Amino acid sequence: MSAINNQTRVLVVDDSTVLRKVIIGILKDLNVIADNITEAGDGVEGVKMALSQPFNIILMDWNMPNMLGIDAVKAIRQAGVKTPILMVTTEGERQNVITAIQAGANSYLVKPFTGDDLRERIEQILAQFSAG
């Protein structure tokens, strides 16, 4: 059984409205319902959303105006929120992956990605967290 279902609550943080639409389209194909998907267009808004309501997973871009995704991850962790975070970014160098994991991200997906790439990564994270 898939770890993603109609109860899964997802926060999508990306400054590209088109990329958010692409990701949301993939999530809907995976049976995540629209009411359970929240969008944020930059790191500041992402932190605000992450601290104000519960999510099963946060998808976080890196390069965004106002606050970088990496700084948003740090702020979310400093606030004590333990929701798993998947970085979805063009920043694919090894040092950036290490920096993100050290900051508190749980996994990393480099753009470009397919729907299958995103599904596999989300399922992997949700399975890890549901297993405790």
Next chain:
Amino acid sequence: MKPRLDSTALDALLVNAYVSATTEVLKTMVGLDVGMKGISASPKYTPVGDISAIIGVTGESGEGMLGISFPMSLATLVVSRLLSLPPQKINSDDRCDAIGELANMITGKAKMSLMQEGASPYKLSLPTIILGAGHGISTHPKNTPFLVMTFEMEGEEFNLQVCFKMNG
């Protein structure tokens, strides 16, 4: 210490990295095959289309920029495939946003390849979008020609232009 690259070696590295990145990003994100039409040098930015995404590059070894330019019809097709919507439902905001994001992905992918080849770390700016037939840009590193890579996709041409000036 790595030997310093001459301009020919740098050009070859840039072309390989950007051709591979462009092909992979468009195939992965919109499922379209991209063909290479040719490579040339130009003293100034020469878009083939009505919409360009420009990204600045800065690093310890030098500075430069990249531009990717699409005719409006091809940009609309790309975005309609990206969003799985008919072309008539694509608006200007989505078109600009998507072309900027694709440029981001291409530069990010090429950056990974270049760093694997020993390039020094460098930073990329957020994309700037320029619209209009015959548009141009007024600032780029002086005396540094653009490498112009022309591609074909779905019977239309688009191009990607890179210039990079090494320090010293």
